[in-house]
Amino acid sequence: xxxxxxxxLPAASVDDLPLDRATEIRLLxxxxxxxxxxxxxxxxxxxxxxxxxxxxxxxxSFQAAVHTFxxxxxxxxxxxxxxxxxxxxxFLRQQELCIPFILVTGTQSExxxxxxxxxxxxxxxxxxxxxxxxxxVLQALRQREIQREKKRAEDQLRQTNLDLARRExxxxxxxxxxxxxxxxxxxxxxxxxxxAKMESVGSLAAGVAHEVKNPLTTLLMGVEYLERHLxxxxxxxxxxxxxxxxxxxxANRVILGLLDFSAPGDLxxxxxxxxxxxxxxxxxxxxxxxxxRATIARDLAPDLPVxxxxxxxxxxxxxxxxxxxxxxxxxxxxxxxRTEFGRPEACATAHVCGEFPPDExxxxxxxxxxxxxxxxxxxxxxxxxxxxxxxTGQATGLGLAVVKKIVELxxxxxxxRNLPECGAQAVVAFTVPEAV
Amino acid sequence: MPRKRILVLDDEAGTTRLLxxxxxxxxxxxxxxxxxxxxxxxAAQRFRPDLILLDLIMPDMRAEEILNAIxxxxxxxxxxxxxxxxxPRDQLVSREVDGLPCxxxxxxxxxxxxxxERHLV
Numbered sequence: 001x002x003x004x005x006x007x008x009l010p011a012a013s014v015d016d017l018p019l020d021r022a023t024e025i026r027l028l029x030x031x032x033x034x035x036x037x038x039x040x041x042x043x044x045x046x047x048x049x050x051x052x053x054x055x056x057x058x059x060x061s062f063q064a065a066v067h068t069f070x071x072x073x074x075x076x077x078x079x080x081x082x083x084x085x086x087x088x089x090x091f092l093r094q095q096e097l098c099i100p101f102i103l104v105t106g107t108q109s110e111x112x113x114x115x116x117x118x119x120x121x122x123x124x125x126x127x128x129x130x131x132x133x134x135x136x137v138l139q140a141l142r143q144r145e146i147q148r149e150k151k152r153a154e155d156q157l158r159q160t161n162l163d164l165a166r167r168e169x170x171x172x173x174x175x176x177x178x179x180x181x182x183x184x185x186x187x188x189x190x191x192x193x194x195x196a197k198m199e200s201v202g203s204l205a206a207g208v209a210h211e212v213k214n215p216l217t218t219l220l221m222g223v224e225y226l227e228r229h230l231x232x233x234x235x236x237x238x239x240x241x242x243x244x245x246x247x248x249x250x251a252n253r254v255i256l257g258l259l260d261f262s263a264p265g266d267l268x269x270x271x272x273x274x275x276x277x278x279x280x281x282x283x284x285x286x287x288x289x290x291x292x293r294a295t296i297a298r299d300l301a302p303d304l305p306v307x308x309x310x311x312x313x314x315x316x317x318x319x320x321x322x323x324x325x326x327x328x329x330x331x332x333x334x335x336x337x338r339t340e341f342g343r344p345e346a347c348a349t350a351h352v353c354g355e356f357p358p359d360e361x362x363x364x365x366x367x368x369x370x371x372x373x374x375x376x377x378x379x380x381x382x383x384x385x386x387x388x389x390x391x392t393g394q395a396t397g398l399g400l401a402v403v404k405k406i407v408e409l410x411x412x413x414x415x416x417r418n419l420p421e422c423g424a425q426a427v428v429a430f431t432v433p434e435a436v
Numbered sequence: 437m438p439r440k441r442i443l444v445l446d447d448e449a450g451t452t453r454l455l456x457x458x459x460x461x462x463x464x465x466x467x468x469x470x471x472x473x474x475x476x477x478x479a480a481q482r483f484r485p486d487l488i489l490l491d492l493i494m495p496d497m498r499a500e501e502i503l504n505a506i507x508x509x510x511x512x513x514x515x516x517x518x519x520x521x522x523x524p525r526d527q528l529v530s531r532e533v534d535g536l537p538c539x540x541x542x543x544x545x546x547x548x549x550x551x552x553e554r555h556l557v
Contacts, residue, residue: 206523209522209523210493210522210523212522213522213523213540213541213542214448214451214522214541215448215450216541216542217448217451217522217541217542217543218448218450218451218454219542220542220543220544221451221454221455221458221545222450222454224454224458224544224545225454225457225458225461228458228461248542252542
């Protein structure tokens with residue numbers, strides 16, 4: 001019985017050789033005595049191992065052979081005239097080479113054996129008992145193969161982990177971009193729904209107007225008839241008739257607002273000083289301001305560039321903005337109207353002016369009130385047709401929708417926001433045409 | 437002062453009936469109503485109005501057709517025509533009726549009378 005050289009592995013035989021049988025073992029023999037080397041070879045041949053061997057006897061030829069001969073296994077004598085096994089092992093370690101190394105020595109010394117095994121030798125064989133050599137060779141090769149397998153598996157695992165981490169990062173990135181796309185799609189969808197709604201409102205409005213205005217005319221004429229016919233003696237009757245009259249006017253206002261909103265974007269453009277339109281609009285609301293104890297603070301830049309605008313429509317814009325401002329100040333306050341011009345970056349109202357190319361010259365009108373401001377939950381709805389915070393019948397909810405449409409038809413921008421202190425601010429910005 | 441003769445051409449019977457009542461109540465107008473476009477010319481020939489109030493959109497005949505028929509008659513050619521319409525403003529800019537005064541429904545009788553008197557010869 002031959003004792004296994006390792007406690008964990010059974011004694012190896014040729015059959016266990018993990019290499020292809022046809023594969024020759026490349027054997028580097030570090031041995032100064034040629035006959036000793038031949039004895040080793042003979043022993044291996046006897047065990048039917050296929051090998052090619054190369055013998056070296058000093059440091060230089062050993063180091064050279066390691067790199068040129070590419071040995072699968074090294075058999076080494078412990079002490080040579082100018083070299084030694086521990087030095088050879090040191091060289092391999094320094095070169096980070098993992099070549100099986102079996103010490104074959106004539107001297108039996110536990111001390112030497114321990115030194116060499118510690119330095120990385122796989123086995124220790126006495127020249128006197130070379131019989132054990134083939135099994136040891138196979139064992140060392142097999143162990144090295146297992147180590148290589150293990151390292152390969154570890155490397156692969158490490159690589160797989162890296163790949164997984166990278167893939168997880170990719171997935172995270174993809175997820176984020178999908179979430180972003182989803183948000184954008186939702187936004188676009190909402191806009192599409194909104195514009196589809198607008199389109200149908202537009203085409204409905206014209207038809208509805210005709211069908212509603214005729215009966216309204218009948219109602220109005222009827223109210224007038226009753227007023228004359230029944231006389232004005234009964235105060236209850238008078239108030240009933242006045243309510244009916246108001247109802248007709250209200251319905252008509254809704255229809256007119258709808259028509260304005262859905263009207264085709266034909267503009268009667270003329271060269272216009274924005275200040276003139278502002279002043280005309282201020283004239284229309286002066287009485288309303290006085291009634292509500294709202295003071296007008298007017299700060300118009302005297303040298304504004306001339307714009308090409310539809311005078312009536314632009315006046316409508318400012319009348320609407322002024323009335324909104326005044327109505328936001330039920331207990332009085334200040335309606336501030338400012339005009340100015342300049343490049344977008346010089347503009348204090350970047351939320352509106354930032355949308356223009358930086359080399360444009362803008363004419364900007366700002367309307368501010370000192371009122372209650374817009375409730376945050378309403379801010380995104382204020383341009384929706386029919387959205388109003390006022391009591392039913394007091395407003396159609398079309399004012400700002402029409403204002404925005406008119407401004408945009410002129411290539412301008414409208415922005416509305418709350419002021420930090422109190423009140424709301426509307427900003428209207430137009431670009432100055434080049435050829436004016 | 438003799439009463440002015442107003443021919444109202446409008447398919448809304450409810451409106452025209454009340455309009456006739458309201459106008460005649462002032463004592464200044466005689467009003468004849470015709471609700472069908474195809475009978476407009478005949479009504480005009482018979483009634484000999486001082487002014488025609490013509491609805492821009494009548495279901496059986498277009499306002500410009502009625503207008504052309506009336507303008508083709510020598511004795512009706514110079515009768516002033518006032519359009520009134522329940523439609524949106526841009527519907528008034530049709531070439532055939534372009535240049536004619538137009539009022540928009542709904543409006544009070546007093547306002548309508550102002551317009552009528554402005555355009556009576």
